[in-house]
Amino acid sequence: MAIVKNDSVIEQEWITVDAEGDLPASDENLIVPLARFKEERDSLLGRNGGLGVQLNPGDAPEDLADDLDRLSIITVNFPAYTDGRGYSYGRVLRERMGFTGELRAVGDVLRDQILYMHRCGFDAYDLKVEGEVALNKVRAALKEMSVYYQPTGDGRVTAQSLRERRRAALQ
Amino acid sequence: MYRYDDFDRQLVHERTEQFREQVKRRLAGDITEEQFRPLRLMNGVYLQLHAYMLRVAVPYGTLRADQLRQLGMIARVYDKGYGHFTTRQNIQYNWPKLDEIPDALLDLAKVEMHAIQTSGNCIRNTTTDQYAGAAADEIEDPRPYCELIRQWSTFHPEFTYLPRKFKIAVTGSPNDRAAVKVHDIGLRMHQNDAGETGFEVMVGGGLGRTPFVGKTIRDFIGKNDLFSYLEAILRVYNRFGRRDNKYKARIKILVHEEGIDKIRELVEEEWAQIKDGSLRVDDAEIAHYIEQFAPPAFEALFDDDADFERHKSENRRFANWVRSNVIEHKQSGYAIANVSLKPIGGIPGDATDTQMELVADLSEKYSFGDVRVTHEQNLVLPHVKKADLFAVWSELDKANLGTANLGYVTDIISCPGLDYCALATARSIPLSQRISERFGDLDRQHDIGELKIKISGCINACGHHHVGHIGILGLDKRGKEFYQITLGGDASQDASIGKIAGAGFSEAEVVDAIESLVTKYIDIRESGERFIDTYRRVGMDPFKEVLYGDR
Ligand code: HEM
Numbered sequence: 267m268a269i270v271k272n273d274s275v276i277e278q279e280w281i282t283v284d285a286e287g288d289l290p291a292s293d294e295n296l297i298v299p300l301a302r303f304k305e306e307r308d309s310l311l312g313r314n315g316g317l318g319v320q321l322n323p324g325d326a327p328e329d330l331a332d333d334l335d336r337l338s339i340i341t342v343n344f345p346a347y348t349d350g351r352g353y354s355y356g357r358v359l360r361e362r363m364g365f366t367g368e369l370r371a372v373g374d375v376l377r378d379q380i381l382y383m384h385r386c387g388f389d390a391y392d393l394k395v396e397g398e399v400a401l402n403k404v405r406a407a408l409k410e411m412s413v414y415y416q417p418t419g420d421g422r423v424t425a426q427s428l429r430e431r432r433r434a435a436l437q
Numbered sequence: 438m439y440r441y442d443d444f445d446r447q448l449v450h451e452r453t454e455q456f457r458e459q460v461k462r463r464l465a466g467d468i469t470e471e472q473f474r475p476l477r478l479m480n481g482v483y484l485q486l487h488a489y490m491l492r493v494a495v496p497y498g499t500l501r502a503d504q505l506r507q508l509g510m511i512a513r514v515y516d517k518g519y520g521h522f523t524t525r526q527n528i529q530y531n532w533p534k535l536d537e538i539p540d541a542l543l544d545l546a547k548v549e550m551h552a553i554q555t556s557g558n559c560i561r562n563t564t565t566d567q568y569a570g571a572a573a574d575e576i577e578d579p580r581p582y583c584e585l586i587r588q589w590s591t592f593h594p595e596f597t598y599l600p601r602k603f604k605i606a607v608t609g610s611p612n613d614r615a616a617v618k619v620h621d622i623g624l625r626m627h628q629n630d631a632g633e634t635g636f637e638v639m640v641g642g643g644l645g646r647t648p649f650v651g652k653t654i655r656d657f658i659g660k661n662d663l664f665s666y667l668e669a670i671l672r673v674y675n676r677f678g679r680r681d682n683k684y685k686a687r688i689k690i691l692v693h694e695e696g697i698d699k700i701r702e703l704v705e706e707e708w709a710q711i712k713d714g715s716l717r718v719d720d721a722e723i724a725h726y727i728e729q730f731a732p733p734a735f736e737a738l739f740d741d742d743a744d745f746e747r748h749k750s751e752n753r754r755f756a757n758w759v760r761s762n763v764i765e766h767k768q769s770g771y772a773i774a775n776v777s778l779k780p781i782g783g784i785p786g787d788a789t790d791t792q793m794e795l796v797a798d799l800s801e802k803y804s805f806g807d808v809r810v811t812h813e814q815n816l817v818l819p820h821v822k823k824a825d826l827f828a829v830w831s832e833l834d835k836a837n838l839g840t841a842n843l844g845y846v847t848d849i850i851s852c853p854g855l856d857y858c859a860l861a862t863a864r865s866i867p868l869s870q871r872i873s874e875r876f877g878d879l880d881r882q883h884d885i886g887e888l889k890i891k892i893s894g895c896i897n898a899c900g901h902h903h904v905g906h907i908g909i910l911g912l913d914k915r916g917k918e919f920y921q922i923t924l925g926g927d928a929s930q931d932a933s934i935g936k937i938a939g940a941g942f943s944e945a946e947v948v949d950a951i952e953s954l955v956t957k958y959i960d961i962r963e964s965g966e967r968f969i970d971t972y973r974r975v976g977m978d979p980f981k982e983v984l985y986g987d988r
């Protein structure tokens with residue numbers, strides 16, 4: 267009900283259709299599931315509006331390799347918060363394939379998972395709560411921890427590199 | 438031993454505070470038990486039959502004296518005066534009150550301990566050889582690598598919602614005391630042809646309702662590459678492991694269904710893309726961790742000690758204890774002393790507050806403040822001078838911790854079973870107590886020699902019954918407990934899964950059945966054979982016959 271990105275609540279500017287749904291007018295911004303994108307790729311790329319793809323669990327982000335720069339947004343669906351496949355998709359898209367557009371988590375997106383999603387490259391979260399509440403949840407979640415062990419592509423400095431810096435400074 | 442630095446401490450403190458808030462929300466009724474469940478599970482809090490249970494992590498089974506003393510204090514203040522050491526080298530408290538758990542976690546954090554990732558579908562506590570850094574037969578101390586795995590796996594953002602829980606075990610010795618072949622990933626240290634030390638990587642081992650021995654996915658991975666290789670395996674598992682059925686979600690099923698060759702291909706393909714990335718650990722960093730586990734300041738001693746020999750010849754009970762519970766140390770003049778938590782007729786793995794404090798004191802006085810927890814639910818003082826063994830044993834003996842039964846038939850692994858566990862189909866602790874009493878006589882135990890009995894109270898196999906030389910599985914048949922016996926299981930480097938002997942036995946019959954197996958073994962064993970060796974030589978039939986006759 268509220269999408270949080272870059273420390274603010276943003277408008278929903280995208281229409282998501284499923285495998286069969288009718289497509290909106292050509293100049294509307296559209297998100298389609300990966301399977302449909304693969305099937306109707308050429309006609310979808312010929313539309314006037316923005317284009318995005320939704321990944322569902324079991325999809326291969328690698329299938330988007332040739333088209334990443336044509337996509338402004340990729341949504342990753344977490345049908346249940348316990349299904350963690352989307353975390354791997356996030357890292358593969360960002361760290362390996364170099365996707366720079368919006369990476370939005372949709373579905374069962376809860377406060378306690380947001381930090382992990384952020385660490386895996388997500389920058390937008392579609393939450394089931396309203397504006398201010400959603401924003402506060404994201405803010406709280408992102409600052410709950412301050413020590414990170416794993417190097418991911420999120421730019422956070424790991425405990426290990428801080429230790430190395432400290433050791434170097436002492437030498 | 439590894440000491441937390443400010444980063445490690447900060448992380449645990451932040452986590453402790455986070456959980457305190459979550460418990461507050463639960464107690465205030467802001468969140469339901471349903472919503473609270475995943476949060477408490479991430480912090481080692483289970484709901485058992487009678488109460489909440491708190492599982493505290495003991496990373497790679499290594500404890501300092503002050504930590505063990507604190508565990509004793511927690512048993513006294515927050516529990517009923519005891520704790521239960523588990524097959525995953527952890528400790529469980531069976532009776533904490535939910536509103537007090539945040540305080541217990543704070544007390545744990547004061548000694549750098551926590552309950553993080555002791556449950557949930559994440560990478561669990563990494564386990565290893567309890568004799569690490571002390572064993573005469575080890576290639577290298579595995580704990581520096583375990584510590585690096587601990588850090589890599591703690592709050593790993595990508596691998597916190599895996600299809601199912603994930604357990605990694607490491608052995609630095611060819612004699613596997615960490616059961617690495619029945620873990621999701623088992624790592625065995627060895628040297629390659631070029632003389633470098635690295636790891637054989639095995640995947641897909643596990644117990645539970647479909648037990649498997651792990652398969653080798655890679656013969657050798659160098660130390661620098663270990664972590665990227667682990668990440669590659671976990672990514673493949675996270676993406677492709679089954680999520681449609683919780684009983685088919687472990688990596689062992691993926692390996693079984695797809696075949697090890699296919700999984701190897703996927704992992705190698707994944708690894709090729711990340712192996713030169715930021716998870717590559719350089720030699721300097723590894724050296725830094727090795728240094729943290731540097732051997733304590735051993736004295737240069739002769740291996741023989743006259744007083745030690747004299748005490749052995751004068752005190753038969755001490756001599757018995759040395760024979761079963763004391764193991765060769767790599768340092769001359771020192772020994773590894775095992776503290777049995779299996780007194781005859783006792784509850785396997787339980788220790789009282791004062792027992793924990795005593796072992797903590799003894800470790801400070803005699804073992805450089807170092808204590809280990811074993812996956813067979815005992816404790817270890819890893820570095821004791823031979824000259825001090827008599828003093829150590831005398832103290833242990835007074836506290837009912839000096840039982841001379843390591844590896845013997847009464848050194849039973851048992852899960853909590855129906856006495857505590859909501860999933861149990863039968864009791865397991867009372868059965869282990871009855872078997873222990875039946876075989877209590879020490880001379881007889883010694884004559885029987887190494888014999889591993891392992892008992893689970895349901896098919897989830899927390900008591901490792903599949904890898905017991907004799908395994909016992911408690912089931913429920915129309916409201917009555919009965920026990921299925923498996924033979925020939927083994928958790929060592931020669932790992933195998935036990936075979937079901939036949940129809941189950943009632944609670945009244947099962948101890949006699951075990952005794953008849955042991956008697957048969959004594960009758961037919963050849964010189965030097967352990968139970969498992971005899972079983973491997975003669976097979977199931979002779980044992981089946983004593984169990985079932987013509988039935
Ligand atoms: C509240 C009590 C407990 C519950 C509800 C519980 C639940 C389970 C379940 C459901 C499994 C099967 C998981 C799977 O194969 O996916 C399992 C396996 C296991 N549990 Fe427990 N458990 C409990 C206590 C313990 C204790 C006390 C220990 C240690 C003594 C333990 C150690 C293990 C081990 C070693 C496995 C082995 C199976 C494997 O990882 O392949 N559990 N447990």
Ligand code: SF4
Binds near residue numbers: 852853858860893899
């Ligand atoms: S084996 Fe079964 S009864 Fe025993 S602790 Fe595990 S789940 Fe409970």
